[in-house]
Amino acid sequence: MNTPSATPRAPRPDGRVLVFGSVNQDLVLACRHLPTAGETVAARDPLHLPGGKGGNQAFAAARAGARVSLIAAVGDDAAADIALSGLAAAGCDISGVIRTHRPTGLAIVAVGPRRAGDDRTDNQIIVSPGANDDLDDAAVADALLANAVLVTQNETPAASIGRLHARAAASGTVVVHNAAPARGADELPLAPITHLVVNETEWAAFAGATLDPDAPDATLAAAIRSGRSAAGLRPDQLVVMTLGAAGALVADAAGLIRQPSAPVPVVDSTGAGDAFVGAYAAALARGAEAARALAEGVSAGGLACAALGARAATPDAAAIRRAAAALPAARRIPLAPIS
Numbered sequence: 001m002n003t004p005s006a007t008p009r010a011p012r013p014d015g016r017v018l019v020f021g022s023v024n025q026d027l028v029l030a031c032r033h034l035p036t037a038g039e040t041v042a043a044r045d046p047l048h049l050p051g052g053k054g055g056n057q058a059f060a061a062a063r064a065g066a067r068v069s070l071i072a073a074v075g076d077d078a079a080a081d082i083a084l085s086g087l088a089a090a091g092c093d094i095s096g097v098i099r100t101h102r103p104t105g106l107a108i109v110a111v112g113p114r115r116a117g118d119d120r121t122d123n124q125i126i127v128s129p130g131a132n133d134d135l136d137d138a139a140v141a142d143a144l145l146a147n148a149v150l151v152t153q154n155e156t157p158a159a160s161i162g163r164l165h166a167r168a169a170a171s172g173t174v175v176v177h178n179a180a181p182a183r184g185a186d187e188l189p190l191a192p193i194t195h196l197v198v199n200e201t202e203w204a205a206f207a208g209a210t211l212d213p214d215a216p217d218a219t220l221a222a223a224i225r226s227g228r229s230a231a232g233l234r235p236d237q238l239v240v241m242t243l244g245a246a247g248a249l250v251a252d253a254a255g256l257i258r259q260p261s262a263p264v265p266v267v268d269s270t271g272a273g274d275a276f277v278g279a280y281a282a283a284l285a286r287g288a289e290a291a292r293a294l295a296e297g298v299s300a301g302g303l304a305c306a307a308l309g310a311r312a313a314t315p316d317a318a319a320i321r322r323a324a325a326a327l328p329a330a331r332r333i334p335l336a337p338i339s
Helices: 053-063 078-084 130-134 158-170 200-207 217-231 272-285 290-306 317-325
Strands: 016-020 024-030 047-051 067-071 073-075 098-100 105-114 121-128 148-153 174-178 195-199 238-242 248-251 255-259 331-334
Touching: 016 053, 016 272, 024 078, 047 053, 047 078, 053 067, 053 148, 053 272, 073 078, 073 130, 098 130, 105 130, 148 158, 148 272, 158 174, 174 272, 195 200, 195 272, 200 217, 200 238, 217 238, 217 248, 217 255, 217 331, 238 272, 238 290, 248 290, 255 290, 272 290, 290 317
Parallel strands: 016 067, 016 148, 024 105, 073 098, 148 174, 174 195, 195 238
Antiparallel strands: 024 047, 105 121, 238 248, 248 255, 255 331
């Protein structure tokens, strides 16, 4: 029987993370309950915070100890200052951020109360891309791609992401693509991607079916095997799936590693996925195997839920490693070959 490997196959980077992605101003509204269609609800005083998946992931990777360069687009407006705030102080090189005639991207985030019984919160998010739609791969110099971990998401134009992925693959660059928010599976070629990061809903765009994070290991393994086949992934491409309070998993064609999370108090889960991706990429950039990167990503994602806003509780490297040491043991599960 094959044993799980789930290890990176691409050349080792040199400790650098290159993030190509969105930056936004987040307008965060804490509500007593989330509105239904046609309903008006009251919220506490609004918070104007930096956000965008690219900015959040760059911030998280820098906090996790990586050397980070961010390529992004903002408007020539006051919102750009909010969107970019804190990045340079965290250690991100933002010299590659361009200014355009469009307004800076805006996300309106409504955060509901904690769920009874499981301490989690729900949210609703509306995004106006603005300047993010002007981001082009021409903004990325070839020298930046060399020996880096490239991190991308689905909040900038698919054509630009696809061209950048092709350039990265040609240079042997590790590509971590967070397929969020979900797009059609045919909008972006999968071949250049080394690590495909999804949640269970986003996975459905590739596999044709959602996963139950509470399913038994054997059920998850069978679903991952079938989904990999449906998506046309090569044996060496890794699927990295976040499972919310159930932790995360990483899988290649031979097997999967499932990393449970530890219980954490949840104030706002908005930035949990981005904290996961940033910490995961930072671990890869220093040469960690995918299993270790998974543990650090799960730890960072959990800790990031402790405050309101996508970046307010993003942990540093020391906190991530302490939390990773306290995680339940990971489980290695073989994927039987399709007959």
